[in-house]
Amino acid sequence: MLFLVQDGITNGAIYALLGLALVLVFAVTRVILIPQGEFVTYGALTYASLSAGHVPGTARLAVAMGLVAFGLDLFAGRRSLHWRLVARAVAVDIMLPAAILAGTVWLAGHHGAVAFNIALSLLIVAAIGLFLYRIAFQPIAHTSVLVLLIASVGCHLAMQGFGLVFFGAEGQRGPPLSDTAFSVGPLRFTGQSIAVYLITVALIVGLWLFFGYTLTGKALRATAVNRLGARLVGIRTTLSGQLAFLMAAVIGAISGILIVPITTLYYDTGFLIGLKGFIAAIIGGLVSYPLTAVAALVVGTVEAFSSFYASNFKEVIVFTLILPVLVLRSLAAPAVEEEKD
Amino acid sequence: MAMPQRLPIIVFALLMAAIPFIPGMPPFWIVLLDNIGLSALVAMGLVLLTGVGGLTSFGQAAFCGFGAYTTAVLTTAWGMSPWLTLPLSLVVSGVAAVALGLVTVRLSGHYLPLGTIAWGIGLFYLFSKLEFLGRNDGISSIPPLAIGSLRMVDPGTIYFAIWIAVLVAALLTMNLLDSRTGRAIRALRRGHIAAEAFGVQTPRAKLLVFIYAAVLAGLSGWLYAHFERAVNPTPFGAQAGIEYLFIAVVGGAGYVWGGVLGAAIVVILKEILQSYLPYLFHGEGQLETIVFGILLVGLLQLAPTGVWPWLMSRLPIKPRRNRPDTSLALPARPRTAASRGVLLHVDKARKQFGGVIAVNNVSFDVQAREIVALIGPNGAGKSTTFNLITGVLTKSGGTISVLGRNIDNAPPQQVVKLGIARTFQHVKLVPDMSVLENVAIGAHLRGRAGAISSMLRIDRADEAKLLAEAARQIERVGLAAQIDQLAGSLSLGQQRIVEIARALCVDPMLLLLDEPAAGLRHMEKQQLASLLRQLRDGGMSVLLVEHDMGFVMDLADRIVVLDFGTKIAEGTPDAITTNPDVIKAYLGAVS
Numbered sequence: 046m047l048f049l050v051q052d053g054i055t056n057g058a059i060y061a062l063l064g065l066a067l068v069l070v071f072a073v074t075r076v077i078l079i080p081q082g083e084f085v086t087y088g089a090l091t092y093a094s095l096s097a098g099h100v101p102g103t104a105r106l107a108v109a110m111g112l113v114a115f116g117l118d119l120f121a122g123r124r125s126l127h128w129r130l131v132a133r134a135v136a137v138d139i140m141l142p143a144a145i146l147a148g149t150v151w152l153a154g155h156h157g158a159v160a161f162n163i164a165l166s167l168l169i170v171a172a173i174g175l176f177l178y179r180i181a182f183q184p185i186a187h188t189s190v191l192v193l194l195i196a197s198v199g200c201h202l203a204m205q206g207f208g209l210v211f212f213g214a215e216g217q218r219g220p221p222l223s224d225t226a227f228s229v230g231p232l233r234f235t236g237q238s239i240a241v242y243l244i245t246v247a248l249i250v251g252l253w254l255f256f257g258y259t260l261t262g263k264a265l266r267a268t269a270v271n272r273l274g275a276r277l278v279g280i281r282t283t284l285s286g287q288l289a290f291l292m293a294a295v296i297g298a299i300s301g302i303l304i305v306p307i308t309t310l311y312y313d314t315g316f317l318i319g320l321k322g323f324i325a326a327i328i329g330g331l332v333s334y335p336l337t338a339v340a341a342l343v344v345g346t347v348e349a350f351s352s353f354y355a356s357n358f359k360e361v362i363v364f365t366l367i368l369p370v371l372v373l374r375s376l377a378a379p380a381v382e383e384e385k386d
Numbered sequence: 387m388a389m390p391q392r393l394p395i396i397v398f399a400l401l402m403a404a405i406p407f408i409p410g411m412p413p414f415w416i417v418l419l420d421n422i423g424l425s426a427l428v429a430m431g432l433v434l435l436t437g438v439g440g441l442t443s444f445g446q447a448a449f450c451g452f453g454a455y456t457t458a459v460l461t462t463a464w465g466m467s468p469w470l471t472l473p474l475s476l477v478v479s480g481v482a483a484v485a486l487g488l489v490t491v492r493l494s495g496h497y498l499p500l501g502t503i504a505w506g507i508g509l510f511y512l513f514s515k516l517e518f519l520g521r522n523d524g525i526s527s528i529p530p531l532a533i534g535s536l537r538m539v540d541p542g543t544i545y546f547a548i549w550i551a552v553l554v555a556a557l558l559t560m561n562l563l564d565s566r567t568g569r570a571i572r573a574l575r576r577g578h579i580a581a582e583a584f585g586v587q588t589p590r591a592k593l594l595v596f597i598y599a600a601v602l603a604g605l606s607g608w609l610y611a612h613f614e615r616a617v618n619p620t621p622f623g624a625q626a627g628i629e630y631l632f633i634a635v636v637g638g639a640g641y642v643w644g645g646v647l648g649a650a651i652v653v654i655l656k657e658i659l660q661s662y663l664p665y666l667f668h669g670e671g672q673l674e675t676i677v678f679g680i681l682l683v684g685l686l687q688l689a690p691t692g693v694w695p696w697l698m699s700r701l702p703i704k705p706r707r708n709r710p711d712t713s714l715a716l717p718a719r720p721r722t723a724a725s726r727g728v729l730l731h732v733d734k735a736r737k738q739f740g741g742v743i744a745v746n747n748v749s750f751d752v753q754a755r756e757i758v759a760l761i762g763p764n765g766a767g768k769s770t771t772f773n774l775i776t777g778v779l780t781k782s783g784g785t786i787s788v789l790g791r792n793i794d795n796a797p798p799q800q801v802v803k804l805g806i807a808r809t810f811q812h813v814k815l816v817p818d819m820s821v822l823e824n825v826a827i828g829a830h831l832r833g834r835a836g837a838i839s840s841m842l843r844i845d846r847a848d849e850a851k852l853l854a855e856a857a858r859q860i861e862r863v864g865l866a867a868q869i870d871q872l873a874g875s876l877s878l879g880q881q882r883i884v885e886i887a888r889a890l891c892v893d894p895m896l897l898l899l900d901e902p903a904a905g906l907r908h909m910e911k912q913q914l915a916s917l918l919r920q921l922r923d924g925g926m927s928v929l930l931v932e933h934d935m936g937f938v939m940d941l942a943d944r945i946v947v948l949d950f951g952t953k954i955a956e957g958t959p960d961a962i963t964t965n966p967d968v969i970k971a972y973l974g975a976v977s
Contacts, residue, residue: 077500181683188690191442194499195635196686198628203679210676320507320624327500357515364508367501368489 047232049349055238055307057345058245062300063322064337065252066293068329072269073289075190076182079197081297082319083204086312088170088298089305090212093219095153095162102211103169104142104149110176111142117180138179142172159220167298174294177204178287186286187272201316208312216309219302241303248296249338256334265289321348321363328370395557402549406542417541418657420613422649423548427606429633429645430555431599436631437639438563439595440575441491442499444627445506449600451513451622452479453607458525458617459518468531468612472605479604480597487596492589506627514619524618531612544613551609552646555602558841559642562598565840565849566833569823571595573816579778580814582798584807584892585831594837603630636685638692640818647694655681710822710853712861716832719805719893729754729789729896729927730775730806736783737770737951744770746951747784752896757918757928759938761962762948763971768931769811771948772898775929776808777801788896803831807889808898811931813881817874821865821884824873826856828891859887864913879905883914890921897921899930903937915941939963947971 063081070078087103094101115138122130145168152161181200185192223236256262268275268285276282300318301310325344329337344363351362406416428446436442456478457471490501514522531538531547538544562568570591573581578588611617620626629652637648659674689696730752737745745767752758760768773779775786777798785792788804807828815824833852835845860869863883868876873884882902889897899918903911911934918928918941932938938945939959947955947962949971955962962968 184687185690188686191436191499191635191639192686192690194442195632196683198632199679199682199686201679202682203676206673206676206679210673316624320503323500324504327504358511360511361508361515364504364511367504 049353050346051232051238053346053349054342055241055345056348057325057342058241059300059304059318059341060322060325060344061338061341062245062248062296063319064325064329064341065249065334066296067319067322067326068334068337069252069296070289070293071326073265074178074182074186074193074268074286076193076197077190078290078293079194079201079316079319080177080204081293081322082315082317083201083208084170084174084294084297084315085301085304085318086208086212086310086315087173087204087301088166089219089301089310090208090217090312091169091298092162092166092302093217093305093310094212095149095165096159096220098153100149100153101169102207103173104146106207106211107142107169107172107176108146110173110180111138114138114176114179117184138176142176145169145172159222163222163302166302167295170294170298171291174290174292174297175287177294178290182290183283183286186283205313205316208315212312214312216311216314217305218309219305221306222303237303237306244299244303248299249334253334261288317360321345324363324367327367395553399553402553403546406545413541416545418653420541420545420548422646422653423545423552424606424610424613425630425633425649425653426552426646427555427609428603428630429637429649430552430559430642431602432630432634433637433639433642433645434559434563434571435595435599436634437641437644438575439571439592441592441596442631443502443596443599444499444624444631445486445502445509446599446603446630447622447624447626448506448509449479449483449603450607450610450626451509451617451619452482452600453604454611454617454622455513455519455525455607456604457608457611458528461529462525462527463518468529468608472608475608476601476604479600479607483597483600484593487593487600491592491596503624503627507624510619510623513622520618522619524616526616528611528615528617530615538612541613544609548609548613551605555605556642556646561843562837562841563642565845566826566830566835566852567591567594567837567840569819569827570830572819572823573827576816577814579798580810581827583776583778583802583810584828584888585799585802586827587799598837632682636682636692638694638696641692641694641698644692644694647697648692651693710857711850712854712857714851714854716829716851716855716893719832727754728752729756730929731787731790732771732775732784733786734784735771735774735781735786737767737774737779738782743951745774745781745948748948748951748953749784750946750953750956752927752929754895754927755922755925756943757922757930757941759942759945760929760931760948761933761935761938761945765950766948767951768948769900770951772808772900772929772931775801776806776898802892805892805895806898807892807894807896809882809885809889809900809902811900813878813885815873815881815884815888818872820870821860821873821876821887822853822856822869824884825860825887825891826852828859828888829855832891832893856887856891859890860884862890863887863917877905879907879910882906883910886914886917895926897926897928897930899928899932901931901933903932903934911937 063085067078067081070076091101091103115134118134118138119126119131145165149165149169152165177200181196182193185196221237222240225236227234256266264275264280265285265288267278267280268282272282304310321344322341325337325341328340344366347366348359348363352359355362405411405419428450432443432446453475456475457468460466460471460474461468486505490498493501513519519525531544536543538547563572570581570586571594573586574588574591581588610621633648633652634645635648636651637646638644656674656678659677663673663677728751732751733749734747735745735749736743736747748767748771750758760771762768770779774781777796777800780795785794787793788806793801793804829852832855833848835848839845857869860866863886865880865883865887868880873881876884882905886899886902903914906914915937922928942959945957945959945962946953947968954967954971955965957965
């Protein structure tokens with residue numbers, strides 16, 4: 046029994062991270078980020094490729110996306126091309142991914158330390174996240190949630206396809222962060238699972254501090270509440286969106302790197318993992334970070350128990366878990382009018 | 387009379403009927419058209435559900451699954467005829483929709499799409515794990531559709547079954563949208579308060595479109611099962627559900643034909659990508675999903691509302707509108723005769739939002755044939771009082787009674803039945819519906835045609851009367867010239883007047899107007915004042931909130947003044963203008 050709980054908590058911690066990222070992105074940009082799962086697989090498989098001494102295709106993807114973003118930046122600013130704007134575009138859209146690619150190529154020949162591989166994987170996925178917002182969502186940031194959602198699905202399909210091209214159909218595993226392991230009573234703790242707990246807690250606390258106590262965090266929240274109002278007080282909403290995507294990408298990549306030593310990941314595994322994060326996020330109402338974290342632990346535990354007792358119906362149980370929650374939410378649904386579109 | 391409107395559809399139907407007889411038509415194209423038709427059916431349901439009703443669903447593929455598996459099991463294991471399983475497939479999809487709909491449609495905004503993803507995936511796994519559905523292998527050797535000795539085995543014959551279903555579904559859907567029930571559905575997307583204020587049972591309307599979309603998906607699933615002659619879980623999974631939503635959005639989520647066009651675009655695009663990309667890129671895998679995803683994002687950036695409206699706006703011809711025959715009359719609403727006496731009695735009404743007391747024990751009356759104005763500085767609780775009377779908000783204390791009957795927290799749909807109609811401070815019209823259609827929502831309770839009679843067009847007598855009443859009220863408020871314009875294209879002042887016409891369609895005994903004169907020019911205000919006087923003289927009472935003191939003092943028989951949620955004065959206009967408390971509230975303390 047206890048080991049099931051432990052298993053559930055480890056899974057749940059990952060779902061919590063993803064749920065938090067989804068809440069973050071939705072709150073700031075109104076995008077329901079289906080490609081969140083791709084950030085997980087990209088992070089995990091990029092890390093695994095780097096560890097195996099290959100140059101992952103994601104590094105090249107980042108450069109390609111940077112070029113497109115550069116074109117869009119210049120096109121959007123064509124009426125008032127200022128040298129600072131061009132310099133920023135060159136630095137962010139071209140120099141940054143190029144430097145990352147150069148680092149990756151150099152490192153792939155050297156079999157670097159785990160820490161370098163992790164840092165590079167995070168950088169690559171962060172750049173992809175940033176450019177993804179710039180290319181796919183920034184031009185349609187003002188449209189309805191539905192249009193953003195469909196665009197998000199388009200991104201998911203494209204990124205999943207790229208994932209297959211880059212990493213092949215074979216599953217991969219990465220080296221663990223540490224090999225230590227010890228037992229407490231009947232439970233066996235590995236260094237990896239401890240890392241999962243610690244990093245999850247650290248990230249949750251970090252996000253909470255960031256949104257509660259920093260000016261940037263507050264600016265992001267302001268964008269979430271009212272885009273126009275935020276712009277009027279001088280918050281650059283496009284920057285907020287890019288920042289949110291960047292953070293979501295990093296969180297996704299971290300989750301991926303944390304689980305790839307424990308489970309074999311395939312190019313399309315991310316979708317399901319992301320969806321379970323979704324369930325946690327929905328239970329959290331897409332606004333509450335602590336509730337999302339708790340819900341994720343519940344989802345993870347239910348999954349662990351159902352895969353033990355009724356493994357055939359594991360997914361059915363996990364996904365129908367949401368129905369009672371929806372019932373509760375609909376009973377408590379306030380009669381407030383929401384202005385849509 | 388209706389011919390010109392139906393002409394393009396008849397041409398389209400003849401064209402589709404002719405296609406299989408074109409000599410040398412490759413069978414492959416017919417298969418493609420079959421697939422387009424199957425997707426179009428599901429997309430049409432989504433148009434109604436998502437584009438018109440504002441309820442996003444990713445789970446439609448699961449309803450296809452219900453339809454397909456129902457017929458697959460019954461025809462293979464029980465040997466039933468496919469024609470017998472058709473109603474059963476539709477019923478199973480519909481019943482599943484009721485069960486899931488009761489849970490989901492009450493959810494607002496983004497919970498709904500996420501919820502539908504979740505149960506969509508849950509059902510997919512259920513299909514692939516259940517023994518009697520054949521697990522992942524599914525069910526094969528399903529008998530083909532047959533009429534007498536004609537067995538619809540090849541794609542060219544079932545083609546007719548599929549496209550007849552598409553055309554019939556399109557006609558029924560368009561009929562439904564162009565009716566009393568359709569207007570209620572079209573009002574859903576803009577929020578429920580306005581629709582409920584005129585008696586629309588919004589949860590029921592939402593459930594209706596949910597079931598309708600599910601039944602269309604079930605029909606598509608039934609056809610699919612007899613087209614492929616085999617079913618397995620894959621086409622009913624999350625990816626498929628997502629793809630149907632794409633089809634609707636790409637085609638134009640608010641338009642019935644957008645669903646068909648979207649299906650054509652997406653199915654053909656996928657086919658082209660699958661057959662040509664491998665040549666271009668030396669057969670590297672999964673490229674079509676990449677290109678497909680990128681094209682989709684690009685398409686949305688170019689035409690966020692979809693391709694159909696984009697195309698239509700480029701066509702030079704505009705659809706003709708039929709003028710309603712204003713000689714038809716609705717029977718007047720039955721009313722308790724009250725030429726004298728208290729109509730509305732508000733006694734110590736109270737509303738608290740947390741620690742804020744928005745309305746603090748306010749009491750006042752409205753007599754029959756009287757215009758009462760509710761005035762006060764911003765935040766005095768005037769609109770909240772309106773919301774308490776009309777049942778939008780539940781009061782924290784006190785009683786409100788109409789003609790001596792206590793209406794204790796009656797929902798808005800009940801309040802309007804008593805003959806109380808209202809307008810809103812922030813205009814709540816459906817901007818992409820014409821003025822006539824918007825006003826006709828006001829007469830919702832005076833019609834009785836339901837969804838099915840609307841689909842079959844046996845509601846026309848009822849409908850003509852509703853539209854006639856709406857046209858009459860529009861003429862009465864002086865907007866006859868704008869009757870066919872979209873409500874969203876009118877000036878804000880005119881939109882307020884449209885709201886008054888909509889309220890008049892209720893045939894009310896009490897009219898609640900929330901800042902009706904805001905945004906009107908001087909002449910328009912005078913016209914409005916004379917209209918209100920005329921209504922009063924005709925036996926109606928009016929309670930209005932207004933900031934324009936000239937307008938109020940000139941018009942009102944009595945004035946109630948609120949400040950910070952409390953009534954500070956009540957009396958005739960002359961008494962109010964000299965009341966020291968009122969002057970203090972408006973101008974501040976005089977030192």
